[in-house]
Amino acid sequence: MAVRPLDGAAIRALVGEVGDRLAPAGPQHVVVIVGGSLLAWHDLRDSTEDVDRIQRFGDELRVVIASVAMEHDLAPDWLNANAAMFTPASFDRRMCTALLDRPRLLVLGARIRDVFIIKLYRAAPNDVADMIVMWPHTGFASAREVVEAFYEAYPLAPDDEFLDEFVIGIAARAGLELPKD
Numbered sequence: 001m002a003v004r005p006l007d008g009a010a011i012r013a014l015v016g017e018v019g020d021r022l023a024p025a026g027p028q029h030v031v032v033i034v035g036g037s038l039l040a041w042h043d044l045r046d047s048t049e050d051v052d053r054i055q056r057f058g059d060e061l062r063v064v065i066a067s068v069a070m071e072h073d074l075a076p077d078w079l080n081a082n083a084a085m086f087t088p089a090s091f092d093r094r095m096c097t098a099l100l101d102r103p104r105l106l107v108l109g110a111r112i113r114d115v116f117i118i119k120l121y122r123a124a125p126n127d128v129a130d131m132i133v134m135w136p137h138t139g140f141a142s143a144r145e146v147v148e149a150f151y152e153a154y155p156l157a158p159d160d161e162f163l164d165e166f167v168i169g170i171a172a173r174a175g176l177e178l179p180k181d
Contacts, residue, residue, distance in 0.1 A: 004074070005047035008040045012100070014068060015051065018079065019105030021064045026104060029061050032096055034083050034110045034118060036130060041099060041109060044133050050075065052083040054091070054110070086118045088153030112137040117153045120146070120167070128170065135174035143167040144181045 006014070015031070022029070035052035039045035057065075065079045096108035110118075116138045119127035140146050143164040151157065160166075164180055171178035 005049060006037070006040065006051070006078070007047045008043050011037055011041055011048075011051055014072065014074075015079070015105075015107055016100060016102070017068050018061070018064050019100060019102035019107070021067065022060065022102075022104035024103070026060070028104055028106050029057065030055075030093075030106045030108065031057070031061075031079075032093060032108045032110055033099065034086075034115050036126070038109050038112075038115055039130060039133065044137070045130065050077060050082070051079045053079070053081055054083045054087045056081045056084055083118065086121060088114060088117055088121075089155055090114075090149070090153045113139055113149070114153075116140075117146075117149055120150055120163075121154055121157065123166075131170045132173045135171055135176065142179050142181055143171075 015033075031053050032055060033041060033051060034054050036045055036048035037051040040048045066076055068074070069076050069078050091110070091114060093108065095111050095114070097111075098106065099109045100107035112134050116131055116134050119131050119134070138146075140149070146167045147164050150163065168178050168180065
């Protein structure tokens with residue numbers, strides 16, 4: 001089984017296949033996609049190696065995901081809950097957008113601004129690159145607004161006196177001069 005790049009079309013097809021393979025009877029599973037996979041879904045990123053979601057899933061969904069992985073020679077965790085530990089305290093599923101709605105599978109996309117905050121929390125180099133691409137889609141108007149959203153999302157995060165400057169730098173790299181306040 002290989003780890004291979006998945007573009008938006010591949011992610012949409014594979015997740016749709018998961019929805020199609022679920023047994024006809026039973027509750028609807030809800031998958032909230034975040035991270036690079038959401039960006040790829042929206043064609044804001046060329047590809048990703050996995051599809052991150054922010055909640056754990058049960059056995060039925062896990063079995064179907066594994067069967068899709070085997071059939072398509074994908075890594076067994078191509079659709080995973082690795083981002084669950086980064087779920088913001090302020091996350092509200094009602095603010096998500098429906099990306100795919102099948103009888104047994106509802107796929108939601110987190111708001112881009114929420115994904116931006118998640119990536120700000122991690123701030124690895126690939127997260128920074130994603131934040132630059134996401135910036136025009138966040139709706140944030142100032143560094144202060146981002147910082148306030150960050151601490152609302154992660155109230156136990158240590159104070160970072162340079163966080164506003166970091167956000168201003170992200171916006172500048174996205175081509176926007178951002179006010180501090």
